[in-house]
Amino acid sequence: MRIDNNKNKKAFPFQANELESLKLKMLNWLQPFSIFSYLCTNSIYTTSGRYELLIGVAAEDAPFYGVEAIELAENQDWHFGHIAYTYKSFVEKQLANTLPVFNEFPASLFYKPAIVIYIERDSLDLVIVSPDPDLIYAQILQSRDTVPPIQEALVFSAAETQADYQAKIQRIQEHIRKGDCYELNYCVVANAKMLHTSSLQVFASLMKHSPSPFATYYKNKHQQVVCASPERFLAKDGNTVLSQPIKGTIKRGSTLEQDEHQKEILFNSSKEVAEHVMIVDLVRNDLARIAKLGTVEVSALLKVYTFPQVHHLISTIQCQLKEGISFTQIIKALFPMGSMTGAPKIRAMEVCAKHELDARGIYSGAIGFL
Numbered sequence: 556m557r558i559d560n561n562k563n564k565k566a567f568p569f570q571a572n573e574l575e576s577l578k579l580k581m582l583n584w585l586q587p588f589s590i591f592s593y594l595c596t597n598s599i600y601t602t603s604g605r606y607e608l609l610i611g612v613a614a615e616d617a618p619f620y621g622v623e624a625i626e627l628a629e630n631q632d633w634h635f636g637h638i639a640y641t642y643k644s645f646v647e648k649q650l651a652n653t654l655p656v657f658n659e660f661p662a663s664l665f666y667k668p669a670i671v672i673y674i675e676r677d678s679l680d681l682v683i684v685s686p687d688p689d690l691i692y693a694q695i696l697q698s699r700d701t702v703p704p705i706q707e708a709l710v711f712s713a714a715e716t717q718a719d720y721q722a723k724i725q726r727i728q729e730h731i732r733k734g735d736c737y738e739l740n741y742c743v744v745a746n747a748k749m750l751h752t753s754s755l756q757v758f759a760s761l762m763k764h765s766p767s768p769f770a771t772y773y774k775n776k777h778q779q780v781v782c783a784s785p786e787r788f789l790a791k792d793g794n795t796v797l798s799q800p801i802k803g804t805i806k807r808g809s810t811l812e813q814d815e816h817q818k819e820i821l822f823n824s825s826k827e828v829a830e831h832v833m834i835v836d837l838v839r840n841d842l843a844r845i846a847k848l849g850t851v852e853v854s855a856l857l858k859v860y861t862f863p864q865v866h867h868l869i870s871t872i873q874c875q876l877k878e879g880i881s882f883t884q885i886i887k888a889l890f891p892m893g894s895m896t897g898a899p900k901i902r903a904m905e906v907c908a909k910h911e912l913d914a915r916g917i918y919s920g921a922i923g924f925l
Contacts, residue, residue: 806866
């Protein structure tokens, strides 16, 4: 458990109806900073999470470091950052990164924040950890609580034609028929030019139309990520490590009756269930590499979770760590997440790399904190 220096930590109460306005103020307050992580659950919880909102802001001269520099310890410092999909080459040497990169995020990058701000789950206190919490709070209150709407059409173009895509899918299906892999997550890059739109506007619009439990607005100088992910790759609480893969999605119904019917269709889909169970078995196998003998368990299997626009099938797999397991060992056992690769994981990634045109970069990676 992390213990912040009480001299540098202060809680500021707010009313429940002020939460959304406060979030927008903080998003606007963040804009001048070069390096920050804004992590928000939007009050959507798939397990017992601690935070509704968590922000880490780095000093301009903050040193960066990779996964290997992080140690798991009681009362440790905060760490914010990312692990890109390209980190796979550090996990398995044969998975070299040879594709052209459309986003040049480092394979892994973390930093210790100079300012931490958070709102705990079901709390009405904004907690600020910094040398001067009162100053930070005053700056936030003075910030705007609006974000201009997007005024231009964001037209995305795929990196390959539909005909090329369909031809590749047929070749991938042949790999599956031959037994090279059982399922595979093939990805295509899509680009859109924003001439008059900021990343903040995109994120604010995304949160308005598709709020998610693992929403992220991440900035590393000129590189920025907006994310509305519903999926938890990894969580550690004490000696317990868990993962919550998603496989299986269906749109919401327009009425309550239709919505329940959609859930039944999803839960009873032999295709969705088969794909999901394959990934559950993959995650169980990954966890077994770092778990105490006999502690890997599926605490929730094929549970239907409802989100604003869709229903997802999510399972929860967890274990107790063996003695002496490092953060790097946890990551190398589990990364990348099986839901974004396929099964078996290594062969699926090899087939993906054979057919994908661009390196995924930070996409299919993870952003988070310790």
